[in-house]
Amino acid sequence: MDPRKPTPELVLDPSLPANVAQILRSSPGALKSARAGVVPRPCGPGRLTVVTVAFLLLLALLLTGPWGMFVLGVVVTVLRGAQVAAGDPKQREARRRLRVAVEHSDRFVLPEDLDPACRELLARAQGAVEDVLASQVDGAGLLDSIDNSVTLPAEVWRLATRLADLTRTRAEHERIVPRDVPADIAGVFTPYDEVLDQARRSLAARVTALEEYAREVRRADAVYRAYRQLGVLRERTPDYERLLAETVQDRLAIPHIDRLSGQAREVERVFNTSIDEARRAGSHLLSLTAA
Structure with missing residues (x-):
């Protein structure tokens, strides 16, 4: 957690x-x-x-x-x-x-409505959503594959209601199923146990998808900050070029200037790749939501 x-x-x-x-x-x-x-x-x-x-x-x-x-x-x-x-x-x-x-x-779900395992899943989902909505790339509208301010709260609500339902069903299951089941008939309860496990795994997969999306967004945020800082340096490139030309021979300065431009293009490429990966993670999340 x-x-x-x-x-x-x-x-x-x-x-x-x-x-x-x-x-x-x-x-x-x-x-x-x-x-x-x-x-x-x-x-x-x-x-x-x-x-x-x-x-x-x-x-x-x-x-x-x-x-x-x-x-x-x-x-x-x-x-x-x-x-x-x-x-x-x-x-x-x-x-x-x-x-x-x-x-x-x-129309509301309290933490007390959930058992410990479901509370952990909901807390993880809420943490991931907070990271996405607080990110700079989301605030700048760069994650335009989904409307996070609408889609993510709706996803958390769906998760919370399903986790509350799973909690109620699991509590009822534990009340109904006797603890001292004879070994020769214990297998008759197995299908019901498997349904509960499958529901938990399905909800855990949705939470994992949210966390993966949040990780991609955090990475995109870090690259975005570097990209913006690079933009400030780009505006001052002539000053760096002048300093370089004044301190070394022209034949040595030209390759170095070209390298500055190449590094700038590389940071821009990494930034665009990072944004694309975050968008793909969001699209994967949407496909899970529709399923």
């Missing part, structure tokens, strides 16, 4: 509206409560309160007529408004966040 990212982070469905995503991202406690099955209390009055108020209004109608019932209704409304206004705003906000988390409980 990447030591920079020992544990994975929350994963949100990238298709969520921005305001909902912001609420979920800033409400870790609400997300955990929603996952634990906590249901937010209704905002309105409870059933007992409604029955009591209805009884009082009916009683006022019988004793004082419509006018008395109207006055009592106004009083009840004012008192209820004062109660709401006096309520703790932090509690109201907490209920609102919990309600959003419950309504979108299938």
